[in-house]
Amino acid sequence: MMALARRIGAGLRGTLVDVGAATRLLFTLLARSPRALGRFVLVREQVFYLGNRSLSIIGVSGLFVGFVLALQGYYTLQRYGSAEAVGMLVALSLVRELGPVVTALLFAGRAGTSLTAEIGLMKAGEQLTAMEMMAVDPVQRVLAPRFWGGFIAMPLLAAVFSAVGIIGGWLVAVPLIGIDAGAFWSQMQGGVDIWSDVGNGVIKSLVFGLTATFVALLQGYTCKPTPEGVSAATTRTVVLSSLAVLGLDFMLTATMFSI
Amino acid sequence: MQSSRHDAWVGLFVLIGGAALLFLALKAGNLLSLNFDETYQVSARFDNIGGLKPRAAVKSAGVVIGRVESISFDDKTFQAKVTINLNKGALFPKDSSAKILTAGLLGEQYIGLEPGADEKNLVAGDVIRQTQSAVVLENLIGQFINSKASDMGSTTPASGSKP
């Protein structure tokens, strides 16, 4: 009994220490960011590795999600004679929720794990220590550009996801099912508001981008410098990022779309 | 500034992302009404617009001849003021009537324009006088119940008791 309580206490304390260390890293990251952003080449490189390289998976996923939304939406809506509202259904689902959230989950899986593995392996290969011994701060040189690269890439990826999804929905709804194109677009344009829907979706994708990228960087930077350590860290990245994104999504949705 | 060999691709990516955002804003959202035909504006007042939304269609004989531009509340007459953009080629007499109709049982609502008999046509800035509001389901049900009750009341006067 006492042993269990002791273990729980130690676990809690360990978690507190981890959270504290993570917060300290975040603040260091932000403090070093102006200098890091000054060397914008590094950030652009990271936008390429995190953004461009994720475009194919985001685009294809967005297309299929759009297809499915249109199909499922049509089956349900046409029972009430509201089949033309499928455009609005697809657009709102994507722009408000699925665009930011699914993109963040895919991003965590693809770009997040590659970040964690890269930094973990750099740590294991003593590259980060070598950098420190060369009087170069690894947080500024390695972590900060990747952080801002992810921050820039995520909302763009989410926008591409939503846009491709809407086009996918159009492909299924209009040529395939035969819904009137004008009704499709006009219902959508009537139902989707640029500020409260698209704007909030963009804010969500920014928050998710920050979160997913930071979790990935943190896990890589603090992992055990062994093969097992790196592998455990990549798994933790996916799990933690996904949970964080979904939790934040709930909080943001409740704040944004409640009234 | 140093250049990286990936710069062109990054630029392309940012452009694609920007285009996607623009697409979402314009095509999916209501930032612009992308109407390429020349239009003239008229307005109509309704007691109840029901579920009419901006960008809804304005049809006559089933053909789309315009779009709803905006809907506002007139607090002097306590009516809804609907501004309509009609295509330049669609000319209607001044005494045309506008009704709010529904496409399907729970479908999108649109304005149906029926021509009148006046010699003079509507021009920009005119107000359509004859309007019929949208059908509100609750009122319909209320009417139905009342008419049923009065039917029952008139056929069985002895046993009927007015509610």
Place this chain on the structure above:
Amino acid sequence: MAPFVPARPRPDCVTSPANAPLIELRDVSCGYGDRVVLDGVNLKLERGQVLALIGTSGGGKTTVLRLLGRQLRPLSGQVLFDGQDLAPLDLAGLYAVRRRMGMLFQFGALFTDLSVFENVAFPLREHTDLSEAMIRDLVLMKLNAVGLRGARDLMPSEVSGGMARRVALARAIALDPDLVLYDEPFAGLDPISLGVAARLIRDLNDALGLTSVIVSHDLHETFGIADRVAMIANGRVVAQGTPDELRHSDDPLVRQFVGAEADGPVRFHQPARPVAEDFGVAP
């Protein structure tokens, strides 16, 4: 080759007189958690000399290197570089000191996403404002000094272990440091690369007026190029002197180490139960 010490101004740090030791450990104790690794260690190294640190595994040799670069802080005592105590330095001061050091890690620690050229250019790009042409010339000179000018466009994954270490050496001397620290530079090298590495360490030390500290197990090569040797065991400096002095030492631990004897003060058998108990043999 004759030693050559260039006269250069050092604007950043406090400088001690030219004949004072470049590095000094005064009564240093250091440990990780509860484990004390070094206890009351005293070491000095004059400029231009090569010091070899030898000793049993886990005895504290690499800890000394980490103390010199201030990757670790001592629990007590002082670590002095060029007369300056490293402990109270802030980050800017620490980085200024580290720019005067180069460190060679055990497997090179090259940046795997950069080519050989870019790896050597890294310190120059980070710390100087030199033009691309100048950087190119400097990098090629450093690569030439280690014999790898022709490998400039290869990636770290495409070079052998010995070559990777030579590239790391070129990177370590890119900014012309005063002190170079070598962490097991000879581990896992074939005989040719071993000879090359030892020659390079000694020649560069003399040609560039460096001071070097080598942590190594390879006594033959190390004794061949070192000016002074210090043996660290059980957290203390058990012997210090020239390679010859250690070869002819009377200390049993030093004799066992230098003579590579299996049993001596460092026991062969791990403490265990008596043989009779484990094998059921009647005593």
